[in-house]
Amino acid sequence: MPPLAALGVHRVVPMPASVVAASGAPFALSATTTIVVPAAGGEAGRIGEALAVLLRPATGFPFAVTSTDAAVPNGSIVLRLGGAATLSSEGYELTISADSVRIVAAAPAGLFHGIQTFRQLLPAAIEAEQSTHREASGWSVPAGQITDYPRFAWRGAMLDVARHFFTVDEVKQLIDILALYKLNTLHLHLADDQGWRIQIDSWPRLAQYGGSTEVGGGPGGYFTKADYGDIVRYAQDRYITIVPEIDMPAHTNAAIASYPELGCSRTAPDVSPNAPGAGLYTGIHVGWSALCYDKETTYKFVNDVVGELAAMTPGPFIHIGGDEVQVLTIEQYATFIDRVQDIVAQHQKRMVGWDEIGRAHLKPTSVAQMWRSDTSMAAVRQGAKLVMSPATQAYIDMKYTPATELGLDWAAYVELRNAYDWDPVTQYKGVTANDVLGVEAPLWSETVQNITAAEYLILPRLPAIAEVGWSATQTRDWESFRARIAAHAPRWRLLGMNYYPSPQVNW
Numbered sequence: 001m002p003p004l005a006a007l008g009v010h011r012v013v014p015m016p017a018s019v020v021a022a023s024g025a026p027f028a029l030s031a032t033t034t035i036v037v038p039a040a041g042g043e044a045g046r047i048g049e050a051l052a053v054l055l056r057p058a059t060g061f062p063f064a065v066t067s068t069d070a071a072v073p074n075g076s077i078v079l080r081l082g083g084a085a086t087l088s089s090e091g092y093e094l095t096i097s098a099d100s101v102r103i104v105a106a107a108p109a110g111l112f113h114g115i116q117t118f119r120q121l122l123p124a125a126i127e128a129e130q131s132t133h134r135e136a137s138g139w140s141v142p143a144g145q146i147t148d149y150p151r152f153a154w155r156g157a158m159l160d161v162a163r164h165f166f167t168v169d170e171v172k173q174l175i176d177i178l179a180l181y182k183l184n185t186l187h188l189h190l191a192d193d194q195g196w197r198i199q200i201d202s203w204p205r206l207a208q209y210g211g212s213t214e215v216g217g218g219p220g221g222y223f224t225k226a227d228y229g230d231i232v233r234y235a236q237d238r239y240i241t242i243v244p245e246i247d248m249p250a251h252t253n254a255a256i257a258s259y260p261e262l263g264c265s266r267t268a269p270d271v272s273p274n275a276p277g278a279g280l281y282t283g284i285h286v287g288w289s290a291l292c293y294d295k296e297t298t299y300k301f302v303n304d305v306v307g308e309l310a311a312m313t314p315g316p317f318i319h320i321g322g323d324e325v326q327v328l329t330i331e332q333y334a335t336f337i338d339r340v341q342d343i344v345a346q347h348q349k350r351m352v353g354w355d356e357i358g359r360a361h362l363k364p365t366s367v368a369q370m371w372r373s374d375t376s377m378a379a380v381r382q383g384a385k386l387v388m389s390p391a392t393q394a395y396i397d398m399k400y401t402p403a404t405e406l407g408l409d410w411a412a413y414v415e416l417r418n419a420y421d422w423d424p425v426t427q428y429k430g431v432t433a434n435d436v437l438g439v440e441a442p443l444w445s446e447t448v449q450n451i452t453a454a455e456y457l458i459l460p461r462l463p464a465i466a467e468v469g470w471s472a473t474q475t476r477d478w479e480s481f482r483a484r485i486a487a488h489a490p491r492w493r494l495l496g497m498n499y500y501p502s503p504q505v506n507w
């Protein structure tokens, strides 16, 4: 793919807020190009180094990184903090001329996002791991200025590591995709009927026994605290916040199998005859399990688990699930959620829950994740903030079409255009812009066993959701998106990422 002739958004996803082409000559990467970061180094220094690591393999150029606040020589890529305060903490200004590339941001996250845009303005071959892919026409970026900032604060994906377990390395591969598309939140669904996936010292059997299987009876697995810390740091370095979820009171069979005293009425619908251990469940029915809402043991369990999870989670949110409860009355459910909400607050975190939590008494700090048109809008009527994950648009575990082998289809067939053509504020009645924190694309893993299968469902729909979360409504347009995303397939191939070649795009 040749360099762009003029600065344009031809292949930038998500669509930037504003792009102004300039008439001057392009900036060309060369063996003498340097990367200049603030004298203080710090996060800007680390981001500059990460840019060099990104550019060196395919070009074969050294990209020396220097720290100075002084004027810089021609031929530099300059990262600067401050100045663009009007751009919010995730915004940036990218200015390109023949002599220099300047990325200015109010905060490091903005610099990081500016680099993703610069990366996408270069030919896809920049992603190659060795310089045999040298671009015949050189590595240049056209002159002009991009001013950019996100519409919503919460732009995320969810990975269900409970139905099928995913390794730390696979989670990091997913984080790399989020970073490329300026997403800033990774919600990990860490516990469900089929598996408990996080080490909890005060209740050790949860991971050791509750994590010993998965849908279909495979070996399962779990994250040690060291694994979880590794994931958190890898995400933090890419300005991505981890939101851990322990789903309760339903979707709790793995916990109850590990500690039967936690369960009131457990009638696993079809514990497989070759069940790998007493109480463990490898099917995919939902809603039938429940913690005992009226036993103090349950709330000690919740307090211990939330306490250990909060201690290893730097982000402000703990997700407590709350979905699909079939064995409690609404009053019993509200009693449970109200107490869990207090426990989360005692550990200085904000509670997130699926939209059913609107039936409890929500604090204004709590967040409801909207996944079905809960017409009651109970959550928003109580002043809770919303994260929009409408199953008919954002559930990327849905099949693309009836012909898609992977995925489920209970909500809808979600082709690429379905994932793109919706608006988080107008999706459901009774919601205003002020209610909406942002968007998130859940990937449930009943039918997804590894990252390669996950990428087939993630790409190209997650970039579409990323644009829904980042780009202003007036800059969003399906015809523009389908043309821009077509240029990303060569990039994904070079990055070794699997994807669905949707017939809706001229790849």
Ligand code: IFG
Pocket (backbone or CB within 6 Å): 286, 323, 324, 354, 371, 395, 397, 408, 444
């Ligand atoms: N609904 C369940 C998930 C998962 C999903 C698969 C929610 C909030 C269907 N709950 O979505 O556990 O089974 O699409």
